[in-house]
Amino acid sequence: MTVVVTGASGRMGRTVLDLAAERGVKTIAVSRSETADADTACHPEDLPAVLSEQPADALVDFTVPAASVEFLEACVDTGTPAVIGTTGFDEAELARIDRASERIPVLRAANFARGVQALLALVREAADSLPGYDVELTETHHNGKRDAPSGTATTLLDAIEETTDATERVHGREGRQPRSDGEIGVHVRRAGSVHGEHEVLFAGNDEVLTLTHRAESRRVFAAGALDAAAWLHGRDAGQYTFSEVVEDR
Ligand code: NAD
Numbered sequence: 001m002t003v004v005v006t007g008a009s010g011r012m013g014r015t016v017l018d019l020a021a022e023r024g025v026k027t028i029a030v031s032r033s034e035t036a037d038a039d040t041a042c043h044p045e046d047l048p049a050v051l052s053e054q055p056a057d058a059l060v061d062f063t064v065p066a067a068s069v070e071f072l073e074a075c076v077d078t079g080t081p082a083v084i085g086t087t088g089f090d091e092a093e094l095a096r097i098d099r100a101s102e103r104i105p106v107l108r109a110a111n112f113a114r115g116v117q118a119l120l121a122l123v124r125e126a127a128d129s130l131p132g133y134d135v136e137l138t139e140t141h142h143n144g145k146r147d148a149p150s151g152t153a154t155t156l157l158d159a160i161e162e163t164t165d166a167t168e169r170v171h172g173r174e175g176r177q178p179r180s181d182g183e184i185g186v187h188v189r190r191a192g193s194v195h196g197e198h199e200v201l202f203a204g205n206d207e208v209l210t211l212t213h214r215a216e217s218r219r220v221f222a223a224g225a226l227d228a229a230a231w232l233h234g235r236d237a238g239q240y241t242f243s244e245v246v247e248d249r
Pocket of ligand 1: 006007008009010011012013032044062063064066067084085086087088109110111112113221
């Protein structure tokens, strides 16, 4: 398998390249700066030409939303399946991803950790079993993360809102701000080199339930993204989810 890795000099890109090398996956690194860790390297502007000359089985993208949607155009032009791990897309960018998925297979996930798929299922189950309980979500990431709350936190909040009557997201609290029914407290921490922690707390009826996931290294995300790339190769155009990859074991 040959995988194009965009953002190859970034935190996630470097980890994907390392793991791909361990797995014997060939890589084409796309980076604005030089990277020595791939079989082939190119500048982002040269990606369309490189993909035309040297077809790849999938692209794995961990960059920024604006760059990600541009890389997706090159995938559409060359029929390359795209795995997108980048987070923080706005509505217009999401619409571009939707359009691209009419032409090529696209798998976008805010979190490629298998444990987070289990966390999502457990959070849905807890929310369903504990109606009326207060729900608070806390997430912690390294101090270089751009978007807040994290894409994973947003996915968890969507799942809670689909299952409970709580729909008002309250981001942090300050001053006189007593809790009201229907709130979901959202707390974001940015510190040090934390790879990603998400905790959902349910409290009521004199009891507290907390469900927590902690990524212990970036390798967990890189492994999921490479698994997704192998799974996506050869599929029809459309949008796929990481839960489909995990369930298809
Ligand atoms: P990073 O800042 O370390 O790396 C980003 C990379 O993108 C860098 O190499 C940078 O040069 C490149 N880049 C930025 N703008 C570009 C442009 N205009 N053209 C080409 N390349 C450009 O960030 P990171 O920690 O590697 O995270 C990247 C993204 O992945 C973030 O959105 C983050 O939230 C997300 N992420 C997702 C998961 C997941 O499991 N889905 C896990 C970790 C991180």
